Amino acid sequence: MSRLLAVDWGSSSLRGALIAPDGEVVEERAFARGILTVAPDEFPAVFDSCFGAWMNPETLCLISGMAGSQQGWLEAPYCPCPAGFDDIAGQLAWVEPGRIAIVPGLSIETGGAPDVMRGEETQVFGALLLLGLDNARLVLPGTHSKWVTVSNRRVTDFSTWMTGEIYALLRQHSILARTLPASDPAPDAAAFEQGVAHALRGQGLLHTAFNTRTLSLFKRMAADALPSYLSGLVIGEELKSQSLQHGDSVVLMGAPALTARYEQALALLGVAAQRVGDGATWRGLRAIADTLPHH
């Protein structure tokens, strides 16, 4: 078995790991070369400059993420849900046959509108392997959070939530930006929980977000607590829509500071969170490599 170069090429970041035949991650590299920074004809050159030194004749490269989008290196298909590991492993888009391939994303039709993911499917299947699970509800918080339902190792449902992006818009560009401190103070756990609780019983973010301003206006919350309160409002709004029951458990994957906030918010609903580290993508790509006949 040859070695694998596993690449996670997203909108704003590019990460790669060199993985030995025994599965060990030998080395990792990260670059600020998300696909939004790469012109349509620059992908081969950017790839070479970042990972060319790792690409010998014994190396297979698998790439997941937005590199497979219309604005990426090579458009990879979406596998319609329900979709299992075999579906994505069987529909790789080959940039160089036998050498460099891009993993397809997933699509779904819910309530009259489509939804999509690229990259998270690999994280999800990797996490299932790491945890030994066949059924799970998974949460991948971020700029665009994903909620994913897996039944019998197939993704049967998922949805995208613009939680992180709308928080950033409110934080930086809305009228609230005038009330909130310019730079982020230390997180305030009590204010965050107050925001989550207000969102859970509230009338919707279009209204509750304004309370960030009015609590400050009436001097009922210190300025340094307001960003955490607003974060709680936005994350609470996301959780409110997930039909969670007391006693449920979810798998939580993402940046540590953010998953810690979700864990705290989920605990308010009595939902347990099992965290998975950032090795899930590498594990998913390695599993795909293992399905290839000549690998």
Next chain:
Amino acid sequence: MSRLLAVDWGSSSLRGALIAPDGEVVEERAFARGILTVAPDEFPAVFDSCFGAWMNPETLCLISGMAGSQQGWLEAPYCPCPAGFDDIAGQLAWVEPGRIAIVPGLSIETGGAPDVMRGEETQVFGALLLLGLDNARLVLPGTHSKWVTVSNRRVTDFSTWMTGEIYALLRQHSILARTLPASDPAPDAAAFEQGVAHALRGQGLLHTAFNTRTLSLFKRMAADALPSYLSGLVIGEELKSQSLQHGDSVVLMGAPALTARYEQALALLGVAAQRVGDGATWRGLRAIADTLPHH
């Protein structure tokens, strides 16, 4: 009875009307001198340059709006709800006693958080007078929409919705801005209604907003229809939270293009809208002037 200079001094605009003793609006002026453009000590000079020529010894000036906020000319109190016309007329903040006064705003405590308005209270009481109503549900769409309940001529409930601002943030600063046309195409009534309907049955704006992107990605909606669709999503989200019943009616006040959209969205819910023109503020200020002993 002397003549009245009625002024609506908001965050981003300044409008004034000279009103004769018989109630006729003699002349109107508008300036791009909202309070956000005025330094704390500049208010008297800006007022003089805009309206000085109208201020003779026979003229009373009443000002409603953000000019009474902490960042305005002189802080006017908030009257806590329930509040009636007499409450605001009786608590004017005098800039120059007997000559120039600012109308107080309203505040309310709902679900553990305060809410406020400044300026809309005058519009509301003016609209009640124009329409001869003692009880009404009123909607004032805008950057921050207000929903107001009036019972026996008292404001018993109200709430603020950041609908217009969040639409603008999504339209101009979010990932959706890359998908939407740079300048606004003609409104698309069908796409708008599709957005409203999707919001009404949907999982919340954090999710549905992303459908603006996916409908475009799968070429299921033309680029020129997307801004109207997004507008429908945001307005539909606001309406979803108002506990409206088929057969209800509301009073609708605001800019004609925006109130037309709300009227269309409300019709989908079977709610009739009665529109009031922009004379409501002048009518409200005139009614306050009529309560003053020496006016």
